[in-house]
Amino acid sequence: MTAFSEPMKITSPTLHATIVFTISVFVAILAMSFLFKVEVVARGEGRVVPISRVQVVQPEFAGRIVAIHVRNGMTVTEGDVLIELDPTEAMSELGAIRAERDRLVIELARLEAMVQTLALDPSGVDLGQRSIELFDVRDVLSAHPFAVEQRELLLAEIADYLASLAQITAREETNRRSEAVTNANTARVNAALDIQAERLRTSEQLLQQGTTSRSAFLDVQQAFTDLERERDIYLRELEQKVTERAALDSERRRLTADLRHSALDRRAQIDGRLATLAEEQRASERRVSAARLVAPATGVVDQLAVFTVGGIAEAGAELLRIVPTEAEIEIEGTFSNQDIGFMQIGQPANIRLDAYPSERFGFVRGTVSDIAADSTEVSEGKWGYFVRIQPDEAILRAGSDTYSLRPGMTATIDVTTDTRRIISYFFAPIVRTIQNSMGER
Numbered sequence: 353m354t355a356f357s358e359p360m361k362i363t364s365p366t367l368h369a370t371i372v373f374t375i376s377v378f379v380a381i382l383a384m385s386f387l388f389k390v391e392v393v394a395r396g397e398g399r400v401v402p403i404s405r406v407q408v409v410q411p412e413f414a415g416r417i418v419a420i421h422v423r424n425g426m427t428v429t430e431g432d433v434l435i436e437l438d439p440t441e442a443m444s445e446l447g448a449i450r451a452e453r454d455r456l457v458i459e460l461a462r463l464e465a466m467v468q469t470l471a472l473d474p475s476g477v478d479l480g481q482r483s484i485e486l487f488d489v490r491d492v493l494s495a496h497p498f499a500v501e502q503r504e505l506l507l508a509e510i511a512d513y514l515a516s517l518a519q520i521t522a523r524e525e526t527n528r529r530s531e532a533v534t535n536a537n538t539a540r541v542n543a544a545l546d547i548q549a550e551r552l553r554t555s556e557q558l559l560q561q562g563t564t565s566r567s568a569f570l571d572v573q574q575a576f577t578d579l580e581r582e583r584d585i586y587l588r589e590l591e592q593k594v595t596e597r598a599a600l601d602s603e604r605r606r607l608t609a610d611l612r613h614s615a616l617d618r619r620a621q622i623d624g625r626l627a628t629l630a631e632e633q634r635a636s637e638r639r640v641s642a643a644r645l646v647a648p649a650t651g652v653v654d655q656l657a658v659f660t661v662g663g664i665a666e667a668g669a670e671l672l673r674i675v676p677t678e679a680e681i682e683i684e685g686t687f688s689n690q691d692i693g694f695m696q697i698g699q700p701a702n703i704r705l706d707a708y709p710s711e712r713f714g715f716v717r718g719t720v721s722d723i724a725a726d727s728t729e730v731s732e733g734k735w736g737y738f739v740r741i742q743p744d745e746a747i748l749r750a751g752s753d754t755y756s757l758r759p760g761m762t763a764t765i766d767v768t769t770d771t772r773r774i775i776s777y778f779f780a781p782i783v784r785t786i787q788n789s790m791g792e793r
Contacts (some may be wrong), residue, residue: 396739398460398763401681402675402681408670409434409435411645414641417437420661428652430650431647433645436645437644446637456629462502463618517607520604522793527596529595538587541579547610654673655672657672660776682740684739684740685763694770701741701765703743716745718743720742
């Protein structure tokens, strides 16, 4: 038998142990990759903002600055006066509107008194005194010089009205007397006609009997005809008197109606003008109040843009900002298009504040509260979605210490969107390679 007649067998316990150990580790890793899961995180950048947002203070109207009561970093309370603009022009307009309104209100009171006075019977009451009693203006306007003028004008108008009524009454009395005389003359002529008619019949009988001359008969007939003509004249005069009486009555009513119509027409004009003045007054009062810029919320003054008293503030210009301090806060983050499809409201999030490194201070837990419906261009050519995160509490706890979250702080936000088995990370490149290779020509 030679030295090469059979192979040499080498047995090493160390090699066997190494092989078994390697296989065991591989099996353990494979089992753990099947059993254990890791979180899938969407990461975004954001900052702490108040829910009510930073309040921008802008003047509604342009004006000259007369006072600046704040400075950057100053804490103000809601309603505090920040900046005052010159209200002189607006107050002048408001004063003119109020003056015109007062004059119109006084004139309206005169017209109301006039209308009510014209409805009274002038024969049973002193219209002048009654009109003054009906002239009702507010106590604050009773001593107004224009109120005195309108009171005197009312008395003058009533006096003219009564004088016109007196003239009509005098003409009616004259017409009544003339009508009475005409009625008397008509009655007299009618009586004379009855007698003359009897004479005419008698004269006609005598003429037929031949006991009187025809000349005497014609004289009697002429007298009868003259009486008839006289009666017709009186009857026409009587008709004229009746017509004149109706005309005077119509003139009396027309005088009252014309004065009433004139007063009502002017009252309607005043009502329309007062309505317009009310709108103008509200606008002027708003402009006066807008001259005082007040704090819309309690917070800290930031980015004050004006420092010169006497300078001009343009309408709509941003003069300063108020960063709310008492409002609740949230984190507004920006996430990429690759992550937004997997994000949902209610998902948990970890907020790592740049001001407090997470390695030392940890993080703040929160929840996704809102996801934007559309993307926004966050930088040139880069688009993202705004997502709001509601922190569980507005402080960062690090052991026994607490740190407040302040508006403006930047943060990195990790939103847990899903969980994934570790084994899937090993198979993912293989699956991707196979899918891509299937598309070759």
